[in-house]
Amino acid sequence: MIKVPGRKRVVITNVQPVIDEGQFPAKAIQCSPVTISADVFTDGHDEILVQIWIRHSTEKRWQQHPMVFENNDHWTYTFEPAFAGIYEFRIKAWTDAFRSWQKGLMKKWEAGMDIDVEIRNGIAIVQERSEQLKGSNRKDLQRWIREMETAMGTEQQLRLIHDTQLSAIMLQPELTDIPCTECKTYQLEADRQRALFSTWYELFPRSAGAGGKHGTFKDVAALIPSIRHMGFDVLYLPPVHPIGREKRKGKNNALIATETDPGSPWAIGAREGGHKSLHPELGSMKDFKQLVKTAVKHDMEIALDIALQCAPDHPYVKEHPEWFRWRADGTVQHAENPPKKYEDILPFDFESEAWESLWEELKSIFLFWIDAGVKIFRVDNPHTKSFYFWQWLIREIKNEHPDVLFLAEAFTRPRLMEQLAKAGFSQSYTYFTWRNTKEEIETYMKELSSAPLRNFFRPNFWPNTPDILPPFLSDGKENAHLIRLLLAATLSSSYGIYGPLFELGESTPVSGKEEYTDNEKYEIRQWQRDTYTKIREVLIRINRIRQQHTALQQYTDIHFLPVNNDQILAYYKTSADGSDTMIVVVNLDPFHPREATVTLPASIAGRQYHFAVHDLLSGDRYDWHTGENYVRLNPYDLPAHILHLQ
């Protein structure tokens, strides 16, 4: 009949960060502060004690820490996860008769009231506790009672009431049978820092060669020093597997390929093998492993593209017909979004009754490449595969390899993108690619940097990709590239470009489309990679600034500033430890110089009135101050100020 626990009185509610009732772990970064909070309170006026119990999932023992009262019944605990992986936590709380007594007694004493009975009440509380204890704790409490009873006058009694040893014993509620309230156990996942702060460069290995030859892993390895010099730390390669011959696409996505067309790297699998094989023209497994080592030597990582789909001649189709959906004419169902058809690509059937063997095989693909040294995967179109599969896969992989990261390449509806992030993807592609106006950018950044998204969705901003050449870039040419680069690199802590087209300013679209013409997806291109461009120069500078300024290594502490011109966007960011503040001002118009006043708040990063700012992009120094500051930005010169607050 009575189902709720009777004597407990403390309520714990609104525990944060919690995703979907705890179905998914919230995300944190190793060695960076993360705050767990809750509203905790009891009826009436009694004091309460609030603890957090926390442990890494590989630990047996819980660590117990007091939570800190903030205001309005809100309690917090901030810590820095020492390790990557899953942490478990729960909150426990008790009414605190001892401290309620201490406080009440002091208030009465200060009001000049008789505290004799109060003192005897306190002795009774301590007596009761001592009877529940053993050993030295018990002895200490009993000694305290004797001292209290024989104390000479109120002065001495008040001193005894605040005895630190007494408090230390009395404030350990777990030593007693005081009714305890406990929330359920939630999880928090800590990733290594690159999950939050990373700078990506994408290139097609097939185009890394010279003299019209098919590029190889060795060619890519030779490019690594210059890519590192530009300031990138992740080199991301489109799929490196054998490319299907059946239904192969030709140049510019032609339905029929010629004899020499190399096909799309995303049409995976041929007689040479599937997802665990290498495209022979790129090189051997030894070459691939050597590339991974070269990257590591230059403090970079290789990110591999995993596209869970098959060309019609992928070995899986014959070996595991049960993993595909078959049509009435005896062919395998190809990918489609009617009336569009993608006949060179066969999706897996995630409703297959053989789902267990399918899942295990797909997992083994990731493990295969982890074994070859890969620690970052960029997953192609994850939103066309089962969300439950990703949740399982990523957990399975990270349980063994907590340092592995996954980037979700999903350009789709908001709820699906969010679900992938909840399911475990460490980073996500975003709508940044199409957010150009001041209002669009501010609105989107506020959404990304606030709860609930900030607790699980880490953005990676891409101004361009092999699939997307936004009109802003093709219309605005070099100036537009600079604007989008500087926005991506300073709004988000992770961003990437598809090169060398980006730094070369190459931006010829297929007529009427948001796509690059003569796309490397369907043919081998060769580039004058060492041509000097202003875009590369700015790229090197901004990446160096990002490396040196921790304010730019996060995206959640961002504040937009009032500017009296809709073409100028301004914001500032401060690092978690408060030591670094950057103010960024960008002219969003690639065609005209724009001027405005930027209004700084009364206090910014603890500074008031006048202070010096150093434009790390141009090298110029200015005197700025709270209130209005004049700016003029010429996109033909530099479209932004990247100001370090001194």
Add this chain to the structure above:
Amino acid sequence: MIKVPGRKRVVITNVQPVIDEGQFPAKAIQCSPVTISADVFTDGHDEILVQIWIRHSTEKRWQQHPMVFENNDHWTYTFEPAFAGIYEFRIKAWTDAFRSWQKGLMKKWEAGMDIDVEIRNGIAIVQERSEQLKGSNRKDLQRWIREMETAMGTEQQLRLIHDTQLSAIMLQPELTDIPCTECKTYQLEADRQRALFSTWYELFPRSAGAGGKHGTFKDVAALIPSIRHMGFDVLYLPPVHPIGREKRKGKNNALIATETDPGSPWAIGAREGGHKSLHPELGSMKDFKQLVKTAVKHDMEIALDIALQCAPDHPYVKEHPEWFRWRADGTVQHAENPPKKYEDILPFDFESEAWESLWEELKSIFLFWIDAGVKIFRVDNPHTKSFYFWQWLIREIKNEHPDVLFLAEAFTRPRLMEQLAKAGFSQSYTYFTWRNTKEEIETYMKELSSAPLRNFFRPNFWPNTPDILPPFLSDGKENAHLIRLLLAATLSSSYGIYGPLFELGESTPVSGKEEYTDNEKYEIRQWQRDTYTKIREVLIRINRIRQQHTALQQYTDIHFLPVNNDQILAYYKTSADGSDTMIVVVNLDPFHPREATVTLPASIAGRQYHFAVHDLLSGDRYDWHTGENYVRLNPYDLPAHILHLQ
């Protein structure tokens, strides 16, 4: 190793309304629409089917209804609970191969593509389903297949594809083994309409008499017609139990009572009895029951005040010493908030080891009065009793008596007030009593009318109470009373006044305090209840308007309007069925006439440009229009327009 279910692909998330992960039921109103919603989606491009399963907790069978797609993967289901009590619901969803096929086929056909294989795919889908079925469903599907196979040309095939009987069978996913996603079961509690729309009048029965005599239930019964005439439907009485003699308080809260002082009704219990007894001077149980009957006859209800606390001479103290906390000097711990003492009141000890017998006894108090005809309880200071106790008590009572309502008299911190509402209180006292400025009122109303609060916290606005005489009233006198009355009555669907002081404009404070002097809490007062006052006149009018206009019988559909004067507040409300719209404009300044323009949006309740409004308070009619409308409000005349949009 694989723990998540494999073949299912649909995700159900963000189910609303859900309170604290489903720990508490969200609240709804009997026979009023309530919308349940969720984000539901699958990977890829397949169509999905989304159902809600719902039942009253007393029913065995689940009702199944399709949910409606709104936008952005958001699905809703709106229904009107037929009964009071707990409803259970859960959402189920499936991928819908049949409709995916139908849609894909039509798109291909419209694009001029060959659909021969598609038709054969569809026949295969129907064939597979037919094999899972029995009886007439199976026969119908097989007949459809024969017709499809022998159809003469595409025209006939397309007609067959949209056969309604076919769809009816194919769209019943529960007939098959298609993997189903199901959210957990949540609860929704429907209360009768008075939980949302009620008009309260509080009076002290002790002051209902004449000629200096102690008032009785019979005196109160005689007042009912006039209270009903003023437009009230709930008559709320402070505690009616025997009043303690020990530590009894005298007039104006004097520490020592004289022989004739009646004491505070909240100091409950004496030798005549406790919470199940009546104060002898008020009358007998028969008189009380007669009062309840008189109220019902006039379409009113009696709300009883339950204060779970004891005077020192309450019989419980001797009979159940285990329910109290004892001090070192052998006395029972009285209520206190150090250094304040309330020596005439003993709280129960909710940490008592005898909590079960305590809870059962307290429950029996409510059952006792329910048995005497009471269906509404105003609970005194519930935030000083265990939240878990309330959760248990209210559920226990309402399981047997779903029409019983509870009003929480808690003026305390926000989280505690919210927790009481979550725990089951049907209505709550609010901060309205101290929200006077335009910004304060707008902010507070927005909070109350938005999620999460709107899902569980129903406000009851009180301009005054026996404990609180706000300075706004005592300073602004009659004008201020009118302003606060009209605000309370039109912002919130439930409101109440403490009379007859309110309608008489009696507002003499204890010097320097927000309290009435010569408070009825400590003495018998007698009033010229039939004196004509402007306040009573406006009260009668506004209560009649509330009765006739459904827009004012709810508080969640409220929209504040731009006004170019901070002393004038304007808002409009529309009833759920859209048939009734009221615009309210209030001058918040009790001392000066104020003028302003009120800006109406481009479309208000479907009306544009010019329309007539009828001021139901003054009887005046105006032509208003979208855009700016001039108002001038003189608080010495009428401080508000209550405009019905015609």
